[in-house]
Amino acid sequence: MRLSQSILGYILLVCLGIVFLIPFFWSISSSLKNDTEIFVFPPVWIPTDALWSNYPEALAYMNFGRLLRNTLVVALLNTIGTIFSSAFVAYGFSRFRFKGSNLLFGVLLATMMLPFQVTMIPLFLIFQRIGWLNTFYPLVVPAFFANPFFVFLLRQFFLTLPRELDDAARVDGANPLQIWWRIMLPLAYPALATVTVFSFLGSWNEFIMPLIYLTDQKLYTLSLGLSVFKSSFTTRWGYLMAASVTMTLPPLLLFFATQRFFVRGIALTGIKG
Amino acid sequence: MAVQSSSVRKVGQSSRRPSLHLGMQETLWGLFFISPWIIGFVAFMFAPIIASFWLSLHEYEVITPPQWIGVGNYTKFLLDDPLFQKSLFNTFYYVILSVPLGLLVALGLALLLNLNLRGVAIFRTIFYVPMVTPVVAVSLLWLFLFNPQFGVLNFLLTQVGLSPIGWISDPLWSKPSLILMSLWTVGGTMLIFLAGLQGIPTHLYEAAEIDGANVWRRFLHVTLPMLSPVIFFNMVLGVIGSFQTFTQAYIMTGGGPVDSTLFYALYLYRNAFKLLQMGYASAMAWVLLLIILVLTWLQFRMGRSWVYYESEPLK
Numbered sequence: 001m002r003l004s005q006s007i008l009g010y011i012l013l014v015c016l017g018i019v020f021l022i023p024f025f026w027s028i029s030s031s032l033k034n035d036t037e038i039f040v041f042p043p044v045w046i047p048t049d050a051l052w053s054n055y056p057e058a059l060a061y062m063n064f065g066r067l068l069r070n071t072l073v074v075a076l077l078n079t080i081g082t083i084f085s086s087a088f089v090a091y092g093f094s095r096f097r098f099k100g101s102n103l104l105f106g107v108l109l110a111t112m113m114l115p116f117q118v119t120m121i122p123l124f125l126i127f128q129r130i131g132w133l134n135t136f137y138p139l140v141v142p143a144f145f146a147n148p149f150f151v152f153l154l155r156q157f158f159l160t161l162p163r164e165l166d167d168a169a170r171v172d173g174a175n176p177l178q179i180w181w182r183i184m185l186p187l188a189y190p191a192l193a194t195v196t197v198f199s200f201l202g203s204w205n206e207f208i209m210p211l212i213y214l215t216d217q218k219l220y221t222l223s224l225g226l227s228v229f230k231s232s233f234t235t236r237w238g239y240l241m242a243a244s245v246t247m248t249l250p251p252l253l254l255f256f257a258t259q260r261f262f263v264r265g266i267a268l269t270g271i272k273g
Numbered sequence: 274m275a276v277q278s279s280s281v282r283k284v285g286q287s288s289r290r291p292s293l294h295l296g297m298q299e300t301l302w303g304l305f306f307i308s309p310w311i312i313g314f315v316a317f318m319f320a321p322i323i324a325s326f327w328l329s330l331h332e333y334e335v336i337t338p339p340q341w342i343g344v345g346n347y348t349k350f351l352l353d354d355p356l357f358q359k360s361l362f363n364t365f366y367y368v369i370l371s372v373p374l375g376l377l378v379a380l381g382l383a384l385l386l387n388l389n390l391r392g393v394a395i396f397r398t399i400f401y402v403p404m405v406t407p408v409v410a411v412s413l414l415w416l417f418l419f420n421p422q423f424g425v426l427n428f429l430l431t432q433v434g435l436s437p438i439g440w441i442s443d444p445l446w447s448k449p450s451l452i453l454m455s456l457w458t459v460g461g462t463m464l465i466f467l468a469g470l471q472g473i474p475t476h477l478y479e480a481a482e483i484d485g486a487n488v489w490r491r492f493l494h495v496t497l498p499m500l501s502p503v504i505f506f507n508m509v510l511g512v513i514g515s516f517q518t519f520t521q522a523y524i525m526t527g528g529g530p531v532d533s534t535l536f537y538a539l540y541l542y543r544n545a546f547k548l549l550q551m552g553y554a555s556a557m558a559w560v561l562l563l564i565i566l567v568l569t570w571l572q573f574r575m576g577r578s579w580v581y582y583e584s585e586p587l588k
Contacts, residue, residue, distance in 0.1 A: 004334065005388070006388065006390050008442070009385060009388045009390050010390060013385055013386075013390070013393070015395045016382065016385070016396075016400070017395075017396050017399045020400055020402075020403065020457065021399060022418075022425065023414050023415065023418055023457065024402075024405075024414075026414075026417070026418060027417070030417060038423065039423055040423065041422060041423050041427075041428065042428050042431075043423060043424075043425055043428050061338060082580055083308075085309045085313075088306055088309060089306060089307050089309055089310040091306055092303050092304075092305070092306025092307040093306075093307060095303075095306075096300070096304070096306065097298055097299070098300035098304070100301045101303055101307075104307065104311070104459050106350020107314070108310060108314075109385060111314065111318055112526065113298070113513055113565065114318065114322075114562070114567065115427045115513070115517050115538075115558070115561055115565060116517070117517065117538060117541055117557075117558045117561055118276055118321070118322055118325055118558045118561065118562045119317065119318055119321035119322060119325065119557065120321070120545070120558065121321075121325060121328065121545050121551055121554055121555050121558065122321035122322075122324035122325050122328065122555075123317065123321050124515075124545075124546075125324075125551070126321070126324075129286055142317050144313075145309050145310060145314075145316070145317065146310040146313055147310050148310075151310065169325055171552070176302045176305075176306070177305075180306070188541055200406060204407065205407040205408055205409075207407075207408055207409055207520045208519060208520065211523075212344050212546065219431075222407070223407055223408070223409045224408075226407075226409045226410065226413070227409050227523075227524050229275075230413055230562075237417055240413055240415070241417065242418070244409075244410040244413045245410075246405050247407055247409070247410050248407060248410045248587075249403075251405050251406070251407065252402065252406070255401075255405040255438025256398075256400070259398065264395075273549050
């Protein structure tokens with residue numbers, strides 16, 4: 001009974017695993033094909049001789065270096081802003097109770113449900129008025145004002161740290177700002193790592209915001225660059241796949257390097273209450 | 274946890290009683306720490322929401338100043354904008370199918386992973402990796418998979434003896450195609466389910482087994498009720514998220530063919546930034562907000578009858 005159950009489990013896992021991997025396999029194989037092999041039916045699974053030159057050519061066409069630099073600038077600044085501001089606010093919500101603090105936390109949770117579309121147009125008009133269109137400011141500055149989801153996640157973590165730590169430090173004469181910086185942040189390292197990875201991946205993959213705020217090609221991020229590349233090379237599938245694979249590689253490597261934080265991070269959200 | 278926090282509060286209260294200004298200090302420090310969020314909330318959310326409502330009552334085409342038209346934008350939705358109605362229909366179609374199917378697939382995968390077989394971590398990674406892939410790359414990748422002439426999916430169809438279909442280039446199949454694609458990115462939901470499954474105490478299963486419950490009955494009477502808060506959580510977030518589906522349609526179909534994938538968020542974007550109908554698009558945004566609020570409220574109402582929280586007794 002037990003054995004047959006695990007054999008059945010393995011068979012299902014392997015089949016589903018293959019199904020989930022087909023798109024990746026197909027994109028890598030296509031990124032190495034020449035045009036004649038791309039346009040054949042039934043499809044060729046493994047290119048007869050790998051055309052590695054698709055990669056440098058596609059990347060040169062889309063100006064990959066510049067896109068990468070822009071994306072890195074935005075993603076790094078965004079991540080730094082998100083981590084510090086969210087941890088700051090989360091500490092406030094986890095340690096200080098005052099009139100209205102619960103209400104404010106409720107508002108914070110509610111804003112997670114707010115569709116971006118509702119604020120999108122006024123924000124665009126405001127940023128246009130103050131001359132922020134075609135700059136990275138609209139993509140970076142809001143990150144320094146805390147992300148509700150990460151505040152929630154980090155608050156859950158701070159709540160698990162004993163209050164005695166704060167009390168002891170207060171007795172020793174530390175003020176809350178020092179406690180936050182010297183005691184809480186170092187202890188929150190695993191949770192902060194989760195937030196860092198989530199936040200970096202989020203802004204690396206972000207599409208709508210750059211689409212709205214950036215029209216100058218020199219400022220394009222990878223997501224935006226790839227989508228424009230697609231509209232000008234609709235039939236060069238080898239190039240498109242090579243570019244897609246390259247863009248996917250950094251987040252994938254980051255994910256593999258930090259995988260253990262992910263599951264823990266999800267458990268941290270503590271949805272079971 | 275509850276015991277701990279109440280004892281902590283007692284200590285705090287007794288030390289606070291001697292001087293009133295300690296409580297004042299507590300408030301000031303608290304406000305100090307949450308101030309970045311308060312400022313951000315007012316500047317990037319509250320003010321824009323109000324502005325969006327104000328704009329929604331105006332005709333505003335950017336080049337000329339906003340003109341008051343009252344509820345004109347809103348009546349236009351119902352009376353003479355077939356594309357608005359179409360986009361609403363497309364979005365509901367997509368949400369109604371992709372959310373439940375996504376929950377099913379995610380739960381199925383999580384259950385498989387929760388069998389705790391050796392080497393299961395590899396599969397967890399495989400199922401999650403699409404979530405890490407940039408949406409734009411996912412869209413391009415699937416665009417090629419869906420290709421009616423050279424795509425893998427049509428090849429697989431012909432292999433099992435079915436005739437090839439047009440996928441996203443066929444108005445009949447375009448929405449089901451995007452729904453199928455959305456099932457590839459259920460990894461996040463799956464991980465939340467997995468965390469939920471691992472939180473179910475094993476003694477419940479043991480007790481059920483002693484009572485003679487088979488695998489299916491254990492799933493029905495232990496797993497599902499214990500998991501219902503997680504299912505509920507994923508469902509609410511799934512509805513909110515898929516109601517805003519944008520990037521896939523923007524990149525893969527541009528809303529076509531024959532507006533069959535013109536989703537609400539895409540039509541809103543088009544009105545705002547292509548046609549520069551900022552007032553009209555703001556009204557659409559407010560309708561979107563109302564729809565999401567109503568759907569969420571409905572789910573909470575209905576949730577009362579099927580979501581089981583450990584802290585309350587079973588009905």
